[in-house]
Amino acid sequence: MLITRAAAVVLLTAALLTGTAADTPDGRPAPVQWRMAWSAPAEADLVNGTHGTPHYGVSQPALAMAAGQGTVRVHDARTGALVRTLSVAPTTPGNGSRDPVAGVWATSGTVVVFTDDQSRGDQRLHAYDARTGALLWRRAVTIASPRNQASDAGTYEGSPIMVTERGVVLVDQAAEPPALRTLDPRTGTPVARTARPRGCALTADATARSVVLLDHCAGNHLRLASVDPSTLRPNWTRTLPSPPRTLTDDGSPPSLHLVVSGDGYAGVSVGDVSSFYGPDGRLLSTGQEALRAAGSARDSRWSRPMRLNQGATTGGDGALWGDASRWPLPAFLVSVDAGSGRLRALPLDASSTHVSLVGTTPGMAFVLFATGRVAAYTLTYGVPGGHELFDRVPPDAWPDACGLLTAADLRPVADGYVPTPRTPTLFGERLPKPVQCDWIPPVDDAPVVSLSVDWVSSSSAVAAQIFATETARIKQTEIYDAITEDAYLLDYIRSTATGTGGAPEVLVNVGPVIVRLASASRSALRLLAPLVRDELLARYRLPRPVPTAPSNLRWTFPTDGQLRDDPVVAGGAVYAIAGGRVHAMDASSGRPLWTTVIAEFVGGPLRVTDGLVFVEGPGSFHALDARTGRRRWRHPVGPSSTFVVAKRRVILVDGETAVGLDTVSGRELWHFHSADTFSISRPVIDGATVYIDDAGGTVHALDVATGRRRWSVRTGAAKDGSHRATTAAAGKVVYVIGADRRLRALDAATGARRWNTLLGSPVAFPPVPAGDAVYAWGAAGVLYALDARTGRLRWAFAPGAVSFPAELAVDRGRVYLADGDGVLHCLDAVTGMEQWRQSVGADHVSGPIVHAGTVYAGAGGAVHALDGITGARKWRIRTGSQAPSVIAAGGLLYVSAGGDIHALRPTP
Incomplete structure (x- = not known):
């Protein structure tokens, strides 16, 4: 039966x-x-x-x-x-x-x-x-x-x-x-x-x-x-x-x-x-x-x-x-x-x-x-x-999960935690001690902390092998922090089923024991995981780990989700968005200043001006006080809106409408309607003008203060009839690339054409004006350098497939760019001749940026520092995130890596 x-x-x-x-x-x-x-x-x-x-x-x-x-x-x-x-x-x-x-x-x-x-x-x-x-x-x-x-x-x-x-x-x-x-x-x-x-x-x-x-x-x-x-x-x-x-x-x-x-x-x-x-x-x-539980003692013939x-x-x-x-x-x-x-x-x-x-x-x-x-x-x-x-392993040898932490250990997180033991059944057998423990906080706004004794092996070597296979899988599929990793523990964010957030966890292996800690707060896990590790080290009489943090690490800040955009440094603070939270921390020490929950998930970006932090959440645009994180105002938006901020103005673009808002009050000051839906690319502000592209290939120049249209210019269509325009502004000139592969220089005041140059391939990224040149990335992996005054093609360099997003940096007569094979190239800005190349070992490269003569790029789970003149490696720091981004501000480098922000001194 x-x-x-x-x-x-x-x-x-x-x-x-x-x-x-x-x-x-x-x-x-x-x-x-x-x-x-x-x-x-x-x-x-x-x-x-x-x-x-x-x-x-x-x-x-x-x-x-x-x-x-x-x-x-x-x-x-x-x-x-x-x-x-x-x-x-x-x-x-x-x-x-x-x-x-x-x-x-x-x-x-x-x-x-x-x-x-x-x-x-x-x-x-x-x-x-x-x-x-x-x-x-x-x-x-x-x-x-x-x-x-x-x-x-x-x-x-x-x-x-x-x-x-x-x-x-x-x-x-x-x-x-x-x-x-x-x-x-x-x-x-x-x-x-x-x-x-x-x-x-x-x-x-x-x-x-x-x-x-x-x-x-x-x-x-x-x-x-x-x-x-x-x-x-x-x-x-x-x-x-x-x-x-x-x-x-x-x-x-x-x-x-x-x-x-x-x-x-x-x-x-x-x-x-x-x-x-x-x-x-x-x-x-x-x-x-x-x-x-009962089985035949007479026959132990097992199938394969x-x-x-x-x-x-x-x-x-x-x-x-x-x-x-x-x-x-x-x-x-x-x-x-x-x-x-x-x-x-x-x-x-x-x-x-x-x-x-x-x-x-x-x-x-x-x-x-x-x-x-x-x-x-x-x-x-x-x-x-x-x-x-x-x-x-005798079941009595398993540690009591609730005994690996104490209420005193959790007091810095919140006072009054109460342990709730759990003993799940393993294949019909129940262990004599609780192997899982949920520490319940006394107040709703404090995080629950869960500790699970995931396994006790017959030997430390076997436990190390299990730990190794799990951490290898985590490093391949999840966001983890390589800077705080040591021989005994790994801090990571497990992907959730919805894909919109993450579940912070720490895996600890000491001797034969493997323990997993989980909480909504990575700050709490950063505090508690070393205590569990040290308790087990003392129990098995093992040495404490040798510090592995890089010597030039100033501080590190763990967020509770994946960072979706570069942090912003302003007014002595660093602002970042991860998951659905906006975080502010002291730029010098990393001390948390405030955290504000926006939604379950926010994809970014984040902008700061006029003492306010601006971020777009599902259905609403938010303005937060930069000092306290308190919400000052919000404005409804559609599902495909974009925004850009300038002094005293926020320009929201949604569908066929652009709206100008007062940054302080959120009051609507003007709106502008287009015959075509605006493109999803972000508007560009330069001085008192905002430039917005629409899906019909038209660039509109609007007065930031009033929304009055100064001019509109329609670009050409591709052979298949599609329209697209990408824009960059530089003072008196606006550079626009249309779907027809033409790079146009327009007068910023009137929209009149100064020059028009046909490029050898379609261009998917905005042009980059720098000095007396303007650069354009071709979709075929070709970088074009044009004379900014005449539009004459100076040179073209073809590294092949480009890393996404295709970025380049220009500094002191040199152009730095990364290709799709993870190789950084340094070119002479005048001739386009390659001066050096250096592999950073990955196809996806973030950056490069140049600061004080050093080139920084994120690739292959590390930040790379290279000499800007020779390309020689200065240092490399593992971060865990595949392509960490780097920004420079106030004499420090701020690295956005997975769910962490690290502040580094430029010299190790």
Whole structure:
């Protein structure tokens, strides 16, 4: 029978609510531990996103993986040694933008590769001898989604290609009904074909020697079958209890999910019903039975791992649900006990975040990490000690989560914090001490602080490995602070599901213990995380970390979200916006002055003038007192508005209307309507004039004080009829680039044309006037330098693709720019000749800026300081943010990096 209320896809995901085979009273060896044997770089995702076919294939002698550029790497599965690289489908100008290798499998003695060259509409299967690399056969196939099928034809969900030792099975999804056909794995010749019944929803998975089918057919019939791949004849068929009518009352089939271990054990879920079956089709257990604490002590034969999962929790009604708290930290390999039907789990020395099970062989499992590596684990046996689920650590050895902080520790945040302990269940077992603790503040405006003991390993080395895999993933995908990072902790901001904000956290690893702290306040975490670290250091008698902060760091300020624009330095203060908060801090010391919440998320920018801070939030434009952060006034705006500020005026541009507001009162002073919608590029203010571009390619010059139009000039259209204009102003001249690739110099007073120059390529960025020249970035990666007086082209420099946003700096007769390959170039401003180049190691470069003869740029997670004359490196400071921005003010450099603002002295 089947037991309902077990979570469907968690079926096997939640397999993790179980113990280990630590119950063999006769002392016979049993699985006790997974240990990493080797690892290698990996370049492909687990499956192909178009076809759902795997990019990795595992067999007893070989691990084969898609390696990019039409190649497949074959490694010895036992040692990890690279055996050979197969050049399956070399890239060509037609297919070079997309790797044609769309599927990889390995069986005993054979590597099978599926290629999909979309540029040619060519799909093929290739088979190679795993020992010699010789091509065995190549065959054209058609793998396509069903089209225009009759409603009763049936459906299929799963990989359209399944490779076994006995046959390569193709699922013809376009047939009515879907059909199966088999090719001989050594010759590629067709050997069998069979049609499935009409009106069935089908899913399938393969073992080394069989294909397992799960289908739900008309009449609410549910069947599980194993077929011989070489003949497509059934080995056995089991009719399963019909799903509850509640799953099928709307006429659509219930969701089907099937996962099969390499040795044939099957986990089935239909809707929210789960069960487990042996290779012979025998029912081993229902979902709830698999999770019961009692198991057979007579039989500890484990299947190969079925899934690689994180922990799960049991709801009050007995259903299985994934654990939203992400506790515990390690990944677990899950098997089923052949005798009792219990699910068995053992931890890995790896974080559970973004890891996947590639495949298994007897005694080995292969795991893919999102950080770009694949690892092989071997299963070790021994006499169970009863704590294998906890990596053989006695539960009493776990620290009390509420004991790692005290109310006195939290007093600088707020007085009167109260601990609330929590003890989640781990695979059906509950630890004797609370492993999670929420510190609840006495007032609503103080932050909650959560502390979780995420894992205690059998050794410091194992804990360090888990910590390393998790921090590597964090550094690849999240915002983190490299300046405050030390050997024991990492401060970062975890992305939220909405993508509009972040969740500040700190991960701490001392000895065998890994702890995670979380709070809405990064300032609180910066204070408390070192206290937890030092408490554990004292407990395990380990040395305190050596300070790693750069010598020229003046101060650092943690915000509670991601910085969306450069900070602004004005009146002895630094202003910045992160998430939905505006922060002000003392420019010299970094001391917080005030924080004002605007909304859940604000994308920036932020401007300061007339003693006010201006920022645009969802639906409203805000003016804040620069000294106190108190809101002075607000003005409604639309979803695509932009603004610019000048003394005594704010100009808001929204749709077809520009509005001039008094900065002090917010009172509307004037408005201007355009025949076309204004462009999303920001207006430009120069002196008493504001220049606004509209979508029709017209530039309007308006009086800042009155809104009176001084002149309007329409630029030309591109060949495709599109209009676009970008503007820059410099005193008596306004420079405008139209969609027609022409750079125009207009008289600022009248709009009269001074000159008009055709550029060699379209220009996507505003022109840059500097000295007696004006510079323009071409979309093709060409920098044009024109004489500002005549418009004559002086020179052109082509570094190739440009970094975005395309910025350049001009200083003392030199032009500094960054290309799309992360290389800084220094050019002679008169001749355009390159004087030096220096790689900063990333494709996205922020800046450069020049201050006191030094060039600063943010790239590759660091700030780089280069000598402006020679390009020699002066210093480099890691920040964590991929392309930190740098501004100079008051003798300091202010670095905006992810969620942090750092103040640096120019000289370390």
